[in-house]
Amino acid sequence: MKEQLRACIRKGIEGCIADGTLASATAPAIVVEKPSHPEHGDFATNVAMLMAKGEKKAPRAVAEIIVAKLKGSTELVDSVEIAGPGFINFRIKPSAWRETLNVISGAGAEFGKSTVGRGKKVQVEFVSANPTGPLHIGHGRGAATGDAVASLLEAAGFEVQREYYINDAGNQMNTLGLSVLLRYRELLGQQVDFPENCYQGAYIKDIAADAVKAYGDSYLQVSEDEGVAFFAKYGGNVILKGIEDDLAAFGVRHDHWFSEQSLFDDGKVPAAIEEMQEKGLIYEQEGALWFRTTDYGDDKDRVVVRSNGVTTYFASDIAYHRDKFGRGFDWVIDVWGADHHGYVPRLKGIVQGLGRNPDDLKIILVQLVSLLRDGVPVAMSTRSGQFDTLKEVVDEVGRDAARFFFLMRRSDSQLDFDLELAKRQSTDNPVYYVQYAHARIRSIFEAAQEKGVTVDLSAPQLDLLQTAEEMSLIKTLATFPETLESSAVNFEPHRITYYLQDLAAQFHSYYNKSRVIIPEEQQLSNARLFLLHCVAITIKNALTVLGISAPERM
Known part of the structure; x- marks a missing residue:
């Protein structure tokens, strides 16, 4: 409009x-x-x-x-x-508003989609949790956000690839390897001193127990270095498979899984450092290599290679983002925890150093989730093992409720996740309220046939839709394409949850006040059923782009 x-x-x-x-x-x-x-x-x-x-x-x-x-x-x-x-x-003119309903019905599942992206290639990298423990609820919010942003961009005409960056290089993997090795030795009867800085969770014991079943005591006699290396890879693979399974159960898929270790194996880290040195962006001082991040707004230059020759995470990030843009993406979108906000200028500096517009890199920051059980916050720590995993939360409240709750607020604002509210089958529960609107409309159509109303949506008399509530519903439906497009280009899926709650509220209010099934007035019944048909299409399309189902019955 x-x-x-x-x-x-x-x-x-x-x-x-x-x-x-x-x-x-x-x-x-x-x-x-x-x-x-x-x-x-x-x-x-x-x-x-x-x-x-x-x-x-x-x-x-x-x-x-x-x-x-x-x-x-x-x-x-x-x-x-x-x-x-x-x-x-x-x-x-009211007639122009009403014509929107014909557009919605004709478009069906395509209603709301646009071509604003014009096929621009975009990569969305999200979750990317270290393969050192199961996904927790904070990872779940990042997963829901990244997946919804990717789906919104696809609906807006962008060509999107979803990527998971596997942090399988560095000290945290050695810590994982040592943790599993010590539990392995413990299960085989050895007395071990388990350090506090090792991963304490029960999942480490489970991995070690599986290793005992698979390998017996084969790794009791090897050196600690060899044992740590083996169990780092073994444990990482087990945990990564669990992460992949948990994401699949959450309705999240990745098109590509990228290994940090491959950057070293393929020589991409030294190649990236060399390129930046040639451009004068990396310099040597006191035996270490430094990136001139202060040239790009950082508060100080950052070490890329320490004086002992060990690379930092920043070296991997240089090589990784060089690789990303080398694959031909117009935009690269990183979904990060909000605690990484200080890292943004450095990454922008990398992109500019690669000769790209720094705005080609988009950073979406995701704030913490406060998980409440009976009003008491649940402690979350991968190393201590005191956390509620994403799987536990999804198993308890369901995939749809978990995704909707994660997306109800701006990603950069803190979120209170009320488990009891998410499970409640009442209008107090926002996802139930929205899904019930869709299911209720389907039941209305069934009731119409039972009451002898011939449902004919082929040529409704739309001029019979004249009440203020009907026009308000139509106007809200008409804004969906714009809402979806703005959500996509601003990377803000919460706009869709707001829209859905508003639309559902309008529908429930309208249906509670107005008779839709009027056997003695077939034409008016069909016009109103057509309106509800369009409401159902829009609710389903909006839920679908968020990765949430639209039940036919509840």
């Missing part, structure tokens, strides 16, 4: 330019917005105020010229008026 109105305004301004009533050479960029107060109309534009200086006229005078041209020139606009210093307010 906005696009149609924008085109109508542009055509009117171009007509004014052509007949000489406006002196400008071309029409400016036209912004159409929804007024904050409904009594001001459906849409408003400030285009007259933008043109006033060039026209050497008062904004209201410019607005009067534009309005005179628009009046009676379109089937879209019911009324147009000037307000304040020069705003132009529009009311759209």
